[in-house]
Amino acid sequence: MSNKLSVGILGATGIVGQRFIQLLENHPWFEVTWLAASDRSEGRPYAEAARWRLKTAIPERVAQLKVSPATPKGAPKIIFAALDASIAKEMEPQFAAAGCAVVSNSSALRMQSDVPLVIPEVNGDHIPLIETQAWRKSSGGFAVTNPNCSAIGLVLALTPLHQRFGLEAVMAVTMQAVSGAGYPGVASLDILGNVIPYIANEEEKMEEETQKLLGKLNGNGIIPAAFAMSAQCNRVAVEDGHTESVSIRLQKKAQPEEIIAAWNDFRAEPQRLRLPSAPEQPVMYLQGIDRPQPRLDVDCGAGMTTSVGRLRKCNVLDWKFTVLSHNTIRGAAGAALLNAELLKAKGYLG
Amino acid sequence: MSNKLSVGILGATGIVGQRFIQLLENHPWFEVTWLAASDRSEGRPYAEAARWRLKTAIPERVAQLKVSPATPKGAPKIIFAALDASIAKEMEPQFAAAGCAVVSNSSALRMQSDVPLVIPEVNGDHIPLIETQAWRKSSGGFAVTNPNCSAIGLVLALTPLHQRFGLEAVMAVTMQAVSGAGYPGVASLDILGNVIPYIANEEEKMEEETQKLLGKLNGNGIIPAAFAMSAQCNRVAVEDGHTESVSIRLQKKAQPEEIIAAWNDFRAEPQRLRLPSAPEQPVMYLQGIDRPQPRLDVDCGAGMTTSVGRLRKCNVLDWKFTVLSHNTIRGAAGAALLNAELLKAKGYLG
Amino acid sequence: MSNKLSVGILGATGIVGQRFIQLLENHPWFEVTWLAASDRSEGRPYAEAARWRLKTAIPERVAQLKVSPATPKGAPKIIFAALDASIAKEMEPQFAAAGCAVVSNSSALRMQSDVPLVIPEVNGDHIPLIETQAWRKSSGGFAVTNPNCSAIGLVLALTPLHQRFGLEAVMAVTMQAVSGAGYPGVASLDILGNVIPYIANEEEKMEEETQKLLGKLNGNGIIPAAFAMSAQCNRVAVEDGHTESVSIRLQKKAQPEEIIAAWNDFRAEPQRLRLPSAPEQPVMYLQGIDRPQPRLDVDCGAGMTTSVGRLRKCNVLDWKFTVLSHNTIRGAAGAALLNAELLKAKGYLG
């Protein structure tokens, strides 16, 4: 019998659920023993219930697992949640109330004042907010969330600069991959040869999540970061990888080589703790004049490293550059997994 | 024999050259009687020399035209130029010196201080700069240029706002179609499932051309507009249509309905003069929450109308919105053609 | 008041329904006065109910039309049907039983023995089969169908050859556009950078419909054509236009120039009757070594001409060539419209 911690996945058949299964194969600490999805999947072997869309094969053991009802009864105590926000809003609190550690990728609880929104390299110190949750007090359960797939790459690129030079203003224009919309998600007739300059609620999420992530824990809440933040979100014909054109204004003067060093030298708690899914280098500056590009760079650091390139002066703010990160690994399943690893390392997972 | 003015096309076999031929078919004022391209095309019928990439057929009469040597000898007095900048730099002055009106889409002469860079709806009053050209004085010939395909849609969208409210700052992030790079241009391996966050010299062109276009003619030169301007240019997997995510700061307060009215009400000299290629409405605001989109809106106004959408507040500057314009019609061949029509209407073409 | 015949559209909000509306704008004989779609559209103005996906604008008058309940009550006597097969199977008989002429693009009734499956250039002489329909006898109503979008281009290309040389065997491999699957249809994650070698029931439809179309009316039924027919269907990342690689064996020897002449010379009843939607030339052979291509040739004959190219010897059968036709015009809405025009010309529409 394995010594690993049993974990369950809510929303296991979707694109992010599939990534969870892929990333958890051979994980040193966690083992998937329970899967739940929508009603019509219940009782069927996973391999039959899911329309698997990844290039690697379904891990043999998971393929055979029967899909369980999506209720806490019989579920393990650690739950990765990859549900649509509307369902997550009802279901995640049920699992937390039942004593589960809910490590969620959904937007449902992200902005709730007692729920930490965490990127381990950025604000692991927000995790104690868990202790203010009613679930924690009653059952020991709690919820931790990771940000939107478009916010996470941006915030990883901003953090080293915010720490060294202080951010005053940030403008980000995204060109987001279709996998960010799940499956079936974006219709092919909408995206072939096209750009869609709109993703529902995405700009709002990017703006408020960025400020919560870079905010400070103060007693029982987070004081959001004070810089101005504006996002414009577009969908493009890319499978995986959100590319962003970013401009920033800094509080302190910085030379380009100092900015690049800030990115390349950036290391944080996950690297120090050697968490299994932590990339060696969270942010990497690429020298190529036309990089990063999703087709070539999305798998940087096994999809956990944010790549940055094209740093140059901005005539309106101070600096502009391009950011790329893998939206279903670093931006979703890998983000939640790294959160779970940090929770384990800090003793929250028993 | 036709009463139309004979025109020639330099660079007739390229993507923009083909658009010239398409747009000039059945033109009420102009008739293509002369075509030139690279040496290896010389002497061959156009239909054989060109690798035609448009959906409409090659006009029968043009198909038979023999490709001429690219020298002013034997060329008509009105020349549309669709050459690569490096070649244009040498060739366009030769034609102007030989007495031709060179209506150019190339970047070679755009920023030269005595060459007007013109969008007829924006700065037709810069045309008298022609009179300062040495060619004009010696042979009667002259050169007029239109802006880069990424600048023109933006400037059309900015002009009504600049006129009513005054621009203080502009940030534009482009998602540009592959046809903007000509043919063969972008390799398919570079763009399938990809975004390329770099187009050589494009950001510089957008920034300086925008300020020259919105500048003021003062004696023998143009005083560039004073607002701050920053561009970031990306290539995406779209055939035709440059989409741009734009943020602006205005000098005067404006309500959203005033901004939308400024766009929709905007009419200028080409509309008043009823120039054959002038769109009824140069800028059109689309109400759809996810518009404009290149696949659906690029042909708006036969490709001569710039469409705008998604006006909303910006947390960093004042307003943000999306702009779309057809890069090889309004952004290239149609731009030059409208310039020629304005020149004709003003008596510059004899 | 218009003298045109009132027509209704069942399934008006889908991709084919939109094409019907586009093609019927300014039609000389027919006028859209009634639209029906799914329950949730009922009572809403069409412009609101439909997610319009075409480049041309919604015709103003249709945009305002309220979507009606999908029942014969209040519907006009001529109904274009663009429903999913499962719904069509129930609904089309209701309209025919109520006295309507149902001109259907659905597969539901195509292979029913008393329902004509018609391409006007191919087998307009199958139309009298209508008289055997029970609906016809009871209410005067009837149903006529057009073939699947993948069969129609093929059969148009085969017909001139079958007439002159006799077909013995046909193999067709398709590369079909995503619009053939409707909207939302194919998920973008399934088709970007991909080929899907399967379309449910498509190969069976192509095979049996081709043989019914080229069959002979004999008393109360159709005797299918006797040649062997094999289809393989693939989906590719193309918006509009089904491309097919075809091989055939002929009964009589033929020279390539005879085959090409058979295609280019082919004219039929719709051309003789000058039906409004009939293309001047139903089949056109393109000389270019790499044609037809969907991006360049799909709109040939306003989307009603099938283009053919690359005729060459086949080592297994006799000849091979490439066929292209527009799947939502000639392959769907235009097909039904031409059927209706033929019915009108023959006096079936009162």
Added chain:
Amino acid sequence: MSNKLSVGILGATGIVGQRFIQLLENHPWFEVTWLAASDRSEGRPYAEAARWRLKTAIPERVAQLKVSPATPKGAPKIIFAALDASIAKEMEPQFAAAGCAVVSNSSALRMQSDVPLVIPEVNGDHIPLIETQAWRKSSGGFAVTNPNCSAIGLVLALTPLHQRFGLEAVMAVTMQAVSGAGYPGVASLDILGNVIPYIANEEEKMEEETQKLLGKLNGNGIIPAAFAMSAQCNRVAVEDGHTESVSIRLQKKAQPEEIIAAWNDFRAEPQRLRLPSAPEQPVMYLQGIDRPQPRLDVDCGAGMTTSVGRLRKCNVLDWKFTVLSHNTIRGAAGAALLNAELLKAKGYLG
């Protein structure tokens, strides 16, 4: 110092050259010590000379290697050649004449009567043809080739069937990836939203190479296989992976389960010899109703396994099915590498 055999790469900067470098990183037997490309690359470090288009990084040691002149002087005795056919035709004989083992992916020498065209799983017994080469006799050098990227997957799928049931006729329609055309190769304007039904000389290569591969060595030459073979080749918007719709007629009756078993059970010399690049299973039948698909299955067996699916009856020949193989791994660099491994195992590489 390494005990590995030194190898050189001709055409090292192209797409196939890059694959060679990728596949040879950490190879147990071979080590890249020499690279040559076009004149303008000469003398520059490889990382600078090549426009690297793969997702994995350039191996550090190779990145630093200076590009050598493309002459045998100073080159190692084992040369992988990834040159365009026109250049290969001149250069490969020079290297063979100078005593090198030229393991070529080019089409230049494939059909030359004394040059083996080899897939190790199919016709390793053709290798002794080397001994008839004049180069072999004079200098010890020789040339061995692998087939075209479109032929190799097909022939791997055909071989087990030919061995058990005998082929009588084969028809193949390809949908080929753009990487097969090299870099820059196919222009993006030609392939976005398009199918190109033509690839120069490809159909001829597929037809004649298939018959040579499945032919028999007889004294000093190969007697081609006698079955009829017809190919139609199309280019589609896929990055990597050639998909083919195939129909066959067999000499002996076969049940579908026997055919599938023939594929899945197929093992050959490379598997028995455990060659480093040999896939465990050369041909794999996929059960999914819509498989194989390039996006999901191209990397099967690290790109060395040909996947097959959708076996079903054909009304014209006997059986039809879909084949997929990775065109730059199994179809190019991996093919040559496996040839080299077989040569080494058989003692041809000293």
